[in-house]
Amino acid sequence: MSVSFKTIDEFSTGQRLDNYLLKHLKGVPKSHIYRIIRKGEVRVNKGRKKAEYKLISGDLVRIPPIRISEANTAKASDSLKKLLTDSILYEDKGLLIINKPSGLAVHSGSGVDVGVIEALRELCLSPVELVHRIDRATSGVLLIAKKRSVLKDLHQQLVEHQIEKRYTALVKGKWAKKRHTIDAPLYQNSRAMVVDVRGKNALSHFQPLKNFDSIDASLVEVLIETGRMHQIRVHGQYAGHPLAGDDKYGDRDFDRKIYSKGLKRLFLHAHQLTFTNPTSAQIQIVKAPLPSDLTQFLEKL
Numbered sequence: 001m002s003v004s005f006k007t008i009d010e011f012s013t014g015q016r017l018d019n020y021l022l023k024h025l026k027g028v029p030k031s032h033i034y035r036i037i038r039k040g041e042v043r044v045n046k047g048r049k050k051a052e053y054k055l056i057s058g059d060l061v062r063i064p065p066i067r068i069s070e071a072n073t074a075k076a077s078d079s080l081k082k083l084l085t086d087s088i089l090y091e092d093k094g095l096l097i098i099n100k101p102s103g104l105a106v107h108s109g110s111g112v113d114v115g116v117i118e119a120l121r122e123l124c125l126s127p128v129e130l131v132h133r134i135d136r137a138t139s140g141v142l143l144i145a146k147k148r149s150v151l152k153d154l155h156q157q158l159v160e161h162q163i164e165k166r167y168t169a170l171v172k173g174k175w176a177k178k179r180h181t182i183d184a185p186l187y188q189n190s191r192a193m194v195v196d197v198r199g200k201n202a203l204s205h206f207q208p209l210k211n212f213d214s215i216d217a218s219l220v221e222v223l224i225e226t227g228r229m230h231q232i233r234v235h236g237q238y239a240g241h242p243l244a245g246d247d248k249y250g251d252r253d254f255d256r257k258i259y260s261k262g263l264k265r266l267f268l269h270a271h272q273l274t275f276t277n278p279t280s281a282q283i284q285i286v287k288a289p290l291p292s293d294l295t296q297f298l299e300k301l
Helices: 019-026 030-038 077-084 116-124 148-159 231-238 250-258 292-300
Strands: 006-008 058-061 088-092 096-098 139-145 162-172 181-182 186-188 192-193 202-213 217-224 268-276 285-289
Touching: 006 088, 006 096, 019 030, 077 088, 077 116, 088 285, 096 116, 116 139, 139 148, 162 231, 192 231, 202 268, 217 231
Parallel strands: 139 268
Antiparallel strands: 006 058, 088 096, 096 139, 162 217, 162 268, 181 202, 186 192, 202 217, 268 285
């Protein structure tokens, strides 16, 4: 172990020194982070700084030798890098958009050594950041910012509900072919997300596309106006139409039936995003085709 030096990039500009260290020294206790700042072992541009110091682009941060768990030094495999390269839907100087495969976490943590964002940082050889997240089991359109200005702009669009997100899902039961709006607040308890008045507002619109008599299921398009954790999955369950292959909020008997037909995953795919591209200032629609495993499953029904 030796002293390391980090040059602050535009994504870290404005971040507090303590928060920057907590992010980059995963696995190191907070108490230790504050101790090395207080003792002056962390330096910014060769000088002492307090924990609340806000970093500036170009600042040089000296970090003393610290033992970090092996999990945090994991590298992306060549196969993962190729998978992500093949999944690119669009790229310009400020934005990267991929069709995230199911089963791939967007970031490390909770037993995941390397996620999409860590692998993309190795691929791009430059700072990139997630604009939003989608569940590990969910596939589809994922936005990654290559510039801080692009990240801030898209985050503002998310806050103001100016990004339209559309998903394709298969749900239990036949659903009448009209638009069904689920307006139910979501709250995270110790085990899962639930509909609860203590939660944050969440609004989803389900539009049935096709019913399948053979498995008593409906293919639906879902437009979400908010982006709560597990929103579509919980709203589907709440409406009496849990998603196919959902091991957390689903119906076991229904899932056994569809698994016997060949489905191997959660049937939820982010197929379209509409937003204003901060670089071009133009409305952009990005579509991700339904993965082959899902289309092949539907063809069997």
